[in-house]
Amino acid sequence: MRLGTYAENTWCPGCGNFGILTAIKNAINDLVLEGIPKEKFVIASGIGCHAKIVDYVNVNSFYSIHGRVPPTLTGMKLANKDLITIGFAGDGDIYDEGISHLIHAAKRNTDITMIIHDNSVFALTTGQFTATSPKGFKGKSTPFGSIESPINPMKLMLVSGATFVARGYAGKPEHLKELIKKAVKHRGFSFVEVLQPCVVFNNTYEIYNKKVYDLNAEGHDISNFEAAMKKADEWKQRIPIGTFYETQAQVFEDHY
Ligand SMILES: Cc1ncc(C[n+]2csc(CCOP(=O)(O)OP(=O)(O)O)c2C)c(N)n1
Ligand code: SF4
Ligand SMILES: [Mg+2]
Numbered sequence: 001m002r003l004g005t006y007a008e009n010t011w012c013p014g015c016g017n018f019g020i021l022t023a024i025k026n027a028i029n030d031l032v033l034e035g036i037p038k039e040k041f042v043i044a045s046g047i048g049c050h051a052k053i054v055d056y057v058n059v060n061s062f063y064s065i066h067g068r069v070p071p072t073l074t075g076m077k078l079a080n081k082d083l084i085t086i087g088f089a090g091d092g093d094i095y096d097e098g099i100s101h102l103i104h105a106a107k108r109n110t111d112i113t114m115i116i117h118d119n120s121v122f123a124l125t126t127g128q129f130t131a132t133s134p135k136g137f138k139g140k141s142t143p144f145g146s147i148e149s150p151i152n153p154m155k156l157m158l159v160s161g162a163t164f165v166a167r168g169y170a171g172k173p174e175h176l177k178e179l180i181k182k183a184v185k186h187r188g189f190s191f192v193e194v195l196q197p198c199v200v201f202n203n204t205y206e207i208y209n210k211k212v213y214d215l216n217a218e219g220h221d222i223s224n225f226e227a228a229m230k231k232a233d234e235w236k237q238r239i240p241i242g243t244f245y246e247t248q249a250q251v252f253e254d255h256y
Contacts, residue, residue, distance in 0.1 A: 112190070
């Protein structure tokens with residue numbers, strides 16, 4: 001199936017967004033082969049380098065506004081429960097500008113999937129620090145290094161009530177594809193944080209290639225909330241990717 005488009009791709013060569021694009025195309029392709037009609041998929045994005053992804057995948061799509069992908073998807077889902085709604089957001093987009101929308105979507109448990117391209121920088125606007133930039137991050141707005149500590153998106157989503165919480169790495173598109181498929185199949189709010197190197201403003205390939213490991217290959221219990229919170233704290237020595245937590249809860253639109 002042809003999921004590419006004729007839009008010119010303007011991402012920088014080597015950008016982590018390419019890995020996410022490969023993963024989403026292959027995930028949709030697999031799901032269509034499993035029997036889901038292609039017409040049921042709708043994707044939406046925020047604003048930033050990541051957001052261009054909607055131009056590059058040949059399914060129904062909507063380019064939304066900064067930080068507002070969760071309410072956009074929620075509206076689609078309430079209008080037509082049969083749609084499969086997948087949103088793409090940047091770290092600046094959703095952990096800064098639209099963070100309240102993300103928290104409330106998790107709390108509400110609408111059946112939508114959010115995929116976050118986390119390059120820990122406002123990239124399209126050329127390098128300001130975001131909520132996930134590490135302490136000491138040097139950029140346009142923090143020339144002497146950020147003095148703030150980053151937020152922990154995994155813990156934030158776990159305590160906000162997200163019923164599917166996972167992390168992937170743009171450098172492992174095959175693994176990410178499987179995570180996206182699981183997220184889409186999960187009934188309820190699915191959150192997939194993606195570690196995404198930005199080769200221009202925050203090149204993290206070396207660190208992630210060295211530290212990333214699959215927590216699901218080490219017997220992590222995805223039904224254990226406390227274990228997921230503990231895994232979410234791992235970062236300095238090793239960085240876990242995979243499904244952290246999955247549970248079932250009342251889905252918003254079933255009762256709306
Ligand atoms: C309401 C609003 N505020 C600010 C901007 C300016 N703006 C456009 S892209 C961008 C950076 C986006 O960063 P991020 O979400 O991390 O995406 P990335 O470019 O890193 O993929 C900003 C601040 C905007 N377009 N709209
Ligand atoms: S600036 Fe960074 S995030 Fe944006 S396209 Fe280039 S490498 Fe990718
Ligand atoms: Mg960013």
